[in-house]
Structures are given as C-alpha cells and as structure tokens.
Amino acid sequence: MATLVEKIISQHIGKKVKPGEIVIVDVDGCFVQDGTGPLAIKRLKELSLDKIFPPKKVVFFIDHASPSPRLELSNDHKVLREFAKDYNIILSDIGDGICHQIMAEDFIKPGDIIVGADSHTTTGGALCSFSTGMGSTDIAVSLAFGKVWLKVPSTIKIEINGKLKNGVYPKDVILHIIGKIGADGANYKALEFCGDVIDNMDIEERMTISNMAVEASAKVGIMKSDEKTKEFLKRHEREGDFSYIAPDNDTNYEQVIKIDGGDIEPSLALPHFVDNVCSVREKEGVPIDVVFIGTCTNGRLSDLRTTADIISGKKVKTRLIICPASRDVYLSALKEGIVEVLVKSGGVILPPGCGPCVGIHQGVLADGERCLSTANRNFKGRMGNPNAEIYLCSQATAAVSALYGEIKNPGSIL
C-alpha cells in the first residue's frame, strides 16, 4: 500500500512511513556543483569537525562554469579541487559533464536516497531513486554525517497512456504536464510517473521527464525500475546495481492525473515562465536568433541523434550551440558520426557541461535576442541577459526550427 517514495524511505529507516512524517535518513549519495559547493564547504567549516562521516558516494562537480571564464570562479574551482583531494572525495572536473548525467551514468541505483546541491537532482528519479535537490547547508550536513532530514511527501500519480503523435518527444510530455498543473502544482510533493508512454521510454528519455519535475516544484519525479533500467545500468557496466522496485497496486495517492498521450502536441514554454506552455503550432513563424541543444534536460545521445537526423546534409539558419551532457555522450556521438553531421551543418560543439544554460558563459544572449532552448528554465535573465527571450522546446523542435530560422512544428516535417 505504499507509493515509490514511501517504499524507499521505509526501507531506509526500517519502518513504515506516512506522508507528512519527518524522518532522519541515511543518504546513499550526495553531491555539490561549482555554484553551490563553495558555500557548502564554508558551512562544513563552521561545524568545526575533526572528522566527517560522508555517505559512500560523494562527488564534487565542476560543470556550471566549465572551464571557468573568470578568475573568481577559477578560485572557487580551486577550493573544490583542494577540498576533494583532502577528504578523498571524487572530483568530476571540466569536460566530464553535468552532475545529473554523471550521477545517473556512474552512481545512482534503484532505491537510493540521493541529495544534491542543485535543484535538478530530481533527474535521478528516472532510475527509481528518491533523488532531490537541497541547498548548501543541508548538503554540508549530509557530507558531515551521512544523514538528512526529510518530510515524507504525499504523492501525485501521473499516468500517461496511448500513442504519442509524430514529432512529440518526452520534453513535450513534461511541458504538457507542467502547463496543466502549474509551476507550483506539485510543491512539497512527489510526482510518480507511469503508464505505457513511460514504459516505452528508455532511461535517457525518462530522465528528461524526471529532470523537469522540479519545474512543477516537485520534491522528486520518480518512476518504477524495469528492464529499461537494467539495460541502462548494463550499458554503464553496473548491472549488479539493478533491482526491481514498483509501487503497491492498491496504493492511495493524494491525486491521480490521467493523460492521453495522443492529446500531447509538440510544445513550447514561452517567456518567462516554464508553465507558460502552448503548442508549437501556435507560434510557428516566430524568428529565432540562436538555438541551444543540451543541458541535463536534453543533452543526451538520443537528443543529439535526433538533431543530427533532422539537420543532416542541410545548413542551419540560426546560430546552433550544442552541448553534450557528458564525456560518454560526447564520445558516443563522435563514434556514431553525429558530431561530424552537426558541425558540417553549422553547429558549434561545446565541452560537456551546463553550457550557456545558467548565463555565466558560452553563449550569453544579446539584447532583444530570442533563443530556442532545450533547457529547463526560461526565467527572465536566465541566459545572462534580462533583455532577451528564451523559449523551451524538444530537441526536434529546436533542430527543425534551426533549419528554418523560425519556430517550426517538427510534426509537419518528420
């Protein structure tokens, strides 16, 4: 009678839990990135401990400003590198990729409780982990004691069945959901995704959905583990980490939302809010200056493959910035010839990392520019300029629109 998050938390503390209960749990893994890490180290020092008792899996990531564009950030990176060395913490340095991608490839297993000092830590829910973002102080405490306090969230089940239309990708599915429930639709709650549409997705695609659960303010965006999970772990040489976890059949959810996959259209989030969602059709013809394909939402191999399939042999009419989510994604894209296709068509390939998503480097927008991006946030100023506009979309909408220099519905082309 338990939801996925109730099962995972109960298993960690050895007794059944109910939504609303506050518990202290052992965490299986925690991480910081270069934006939040320096503050976590500062907090850790305030505790003035002789020893720390970190969880087994601790990783420091340098991915947000990577490589560093400014001396202040270079000094922050130095702090992280030195601390990691002193405390024997795994360092994921420039060129390795985005924290959420690497956590999925190398560390997270079904049933884990993972806390990360980055809001998109929800991405790990695609591997059936209770994976959630927190601030630097919480992560400092997890690093020091291997524990964290949690309020057991109530769960909203989102069931998506049916056949997706041509040109509809996982990004469209999650934008559709966020448009429906709103930017605070799941605040303090867990989202549990299920149904044929999710079952048919591979883990890369499910990660797009879990990643953006936080844009509806969810604490986690979780899915059961299955053969696809096993396949993913096997591909990353971690088959032994696999286990089946599913919610009980007769579980009481706070709410059940049923979505017909056939109703979902290629979608956009219009400036400057993620829940400002409409269909791509409604905005066809809007001119675009730059297209950005990458991030923890859509920077994976399947995203780059779709992009290459669309633009192969053609020239793009916008600036096209592509950023693989990890070294593994980059290498695979090189091996498959995807990188060559993207570069020949006019694309620029950035080193694996967050790229221009947070507006620190690698493609800050100019005044009045309009960017079509596969990222997860379009807040005013997000890409470094409050006088620019960001539209969010799938990798397919982004690629097709790059060819036309304006917003174009991929369903009409593919």
Place this chain on the structure above:
Amino acid sequence: MEGIVYKFGDDINTDQIIPAIYLDTTDPNELASHCMEGIEGGRRINKGGIIVSGKNFGCGSSREHAPLAIKASGIQAIIAKSFARIFFRNSINIGLPVIECSEVNKIDEGDLLNIIPKQGKIENLTKNETYYTKPYPPFMQKIIEKGGLISSIDL
C-alpha cells in the same frame, strides 16, 4: 517584529533574487548588494523591511545565496502565500523567518506589520487587521529557535 512591507507578486524565482552571475561569492554583504536585481527595473529592499509575496516564492535553483542575500539586506522576514520547497528549507537553515499566510492579498506595499511568531499572528498596524499564519512542525520549530540548522546540531 515590526517592519514596512515590500510587496512582490507570484512565482518570484531565484534568478530574480540573485542572478547566477553573482554566485562567485559567498559573502552575504556582497550578495545583498545585488539582491532582487533580476526583478524588472531592479528593486531596492531596505533594512528592517518585510517581504510579502504571492505563491511559490523562491522557485527555481537550489542556490542558498538567494535567502542569504535577502537576509543580509536586513529583511526581517518573508511572508508568502506559499514558498518553493528548496527556498523554504534553505531559509529555515540559515535562520531567515519564512511565514506562510493565506491572507497576503490583504497586505499592501508600505503597510506596517507586526509579526508575533509565537502566537502565529501578523498584525497589520496600517489597516488595523490581524492575519493568522501556518504553524511549523515541531521539528522545524526547533531549528528556527536555534537560529538555523548548523547551530541546532548537537555535537
């Protein structure tokens, strides 16, 4: 605690509170000097004030720099219809009072408020009205009373 209201709307995000470009420092005073810079037209918030906002205040990034910047600006408390989860937790952890109240629509810019946390009460001295706040669970109340998560840990 008494203070003048600075009123904000719904869904105020952390990129508005402190844009990512300023995350190269953890110094509260430096962060405070850029606080609310991402709000259209910029926005000054002064020492001793109280922020009152709509739903989902602090949505977006996990950056603790956001509540830190607000606290270092001298803001005494934030009252909102609801807070984004991570921002709420971060604020409690650093000892910045964050108060949920369903009646924020009755409060206007410039009103003088008196917050009585122990009684779960907000008095609007300008309008002569009283509002009630959502109480914290006892576990969180303990962290708040100790001034934040770090100081609440018994070593």
